[in-house]
Amino acid sequence: MATPKNIAILGASGYTGAELVRLIATHPMMNIVAMSAERKAGQEMAEVFPHLRHLDLPTLAKIDQIDFSDVDLCFCALPHATSQKVIASLPKALKIVDLSADFRLRDPEEYAKWYGGQHDALECQAEAVYGLTEFYRSQIKAARLVAGTGCNAATGQYALRPLIAAELIDLDDIIIDLKTGVSGAGRALKEPFLHAELSEGAFPYAIGGTHRHLAEFDQEFSAIAGRPVKVQFTPTLLPANRGIIANVYVKGDAEAIFKAFQKAYADEPFIEILPYGQAPSTRHVRGSNYCHIGVTADRLSGRAMIVVALDNLTKGSSGQALQNANLMLGLPEDMGLLSAPVFP
Known part of the structure; x- marks a missing residue:
């Protein structure tokens, strides 16, 4: 019987870190040997996330206390800007899946434009592979460093990449109207996300084309089309913990x-194309690594709407990260990820 791979999780006290622990807990070929959390170093995971108290996990430590000599792969679930500095200091042979935005953009000038600071790990950035598994599978298998996508960016790309590649849509008239649960904003205390502020309401944010995930849309869609492609994209925050649903016009x-979706995703284990004319719901992908896509015609001739639903913490982040890690470690891509969505 093969020996399980040793896994470290940096930033384990955040939502994506906890989601990684939840998923890896039932993975037959992964063993968590180290976890970091700077402010909560010295605590047990059960204190930080009581829903994980049944697991036998290492005590949270500071990153400089971790011995990486026996670690096969490290998940980095740290904040933007912090992640690049930490990854640059890790052993050069260590396989890494980064969940931050630090290595998603290939052009350092674009990173500086969207994230407000110069990139401090250009050598690492040069080797990073973009982590949208279904479209970068062969590169991910051979990669040392994989940059996980933004959760909103993944959702929009599942709707549009096959259509741009097949030249089926007008590239100058694309609208992504996306709604997302509040866990996408992270676990830090922020006034607009308090229950009394968010409950029973919804509001658009990063309006007017200012959301950072637009940089990923620009990069990826333009590369496919061979010319600049810019989409209209507005996210709306929902009073829900998990889930993303995007109406793409x-x-x-x-x-x-x-038909293009049926062909493009025919062999993808986690992409489900609904019967023509049906739309998905965030309820039907909750807590899973599945993405549901629906297509319907509009009453206006020559127009269509694509609806995409996924769980932002799983398929949009930690599940995607585990999918990529499986490939990097030579394991079956779907290992540890086939649990059914939680319903109701």
Whole structure:
């Protein structure tokens, strides 16, 4: 019987860190040997996340206290800007899946533009592979460093990449109207996300084309099309813990779009194409690594709507990270990720 791989999780006290622990807990070929949390160093995971108290986990430590000599792969779930500095200091042979935005953008000038500071780990950035598994699978298998996508960015790309590649839509008329649960903002205390502030309401944010995930859309869609592609994108915060649902409006033939999705995702274990004319719900992907896509024609001739639903913490982040880690370690891609969504 093969020996399980030793795993470290940096930033284990955040939502994505906890989600990684939840997923890896039932993974037959991964063993968590180290976890970091700077402010909560010295605490047990059961104190930070009581829902994980049944697991036998290492005590949270500071990063400089971790011995990486026997670690096969490290998940880095640290904040933007912090992640790049930490990763640059890790052993050069260590396989890493980064969940921050620090290595998603190939152009350092674009990173500085969208994230407000110069990149401090350009050598690492040069070797990073973009982590949208279904489209970068072969590169991820051979990678040492994989940059997980933004959760909103992943959702929009599942809707649009096959259509841009097949030249089925008008590239100058694309609207992504996306709604997301509050866990995407992280665990830090922020006034707009208090229950009394958020409950029973919803509001758009980063309006007017200022959301940082637009940088990923620009980079990826333009590369596919071979010319600049810029989409309209507005996220709306929902009074829900988990989930993303995006209504994507395009000019194109709805039935041709539906067939293109069927062809593009026919062999993908985590992408489900709904029957033509049906729309997905965040309720039906909750806590899972599945992504549901629906296509319908609009009453206006030549227009179509694509609806994509996924769990921002799983398929949009930690589940995607584990999917990539499986490939990097030579394990079955779907290992540890086939649990059904939680319903109701």
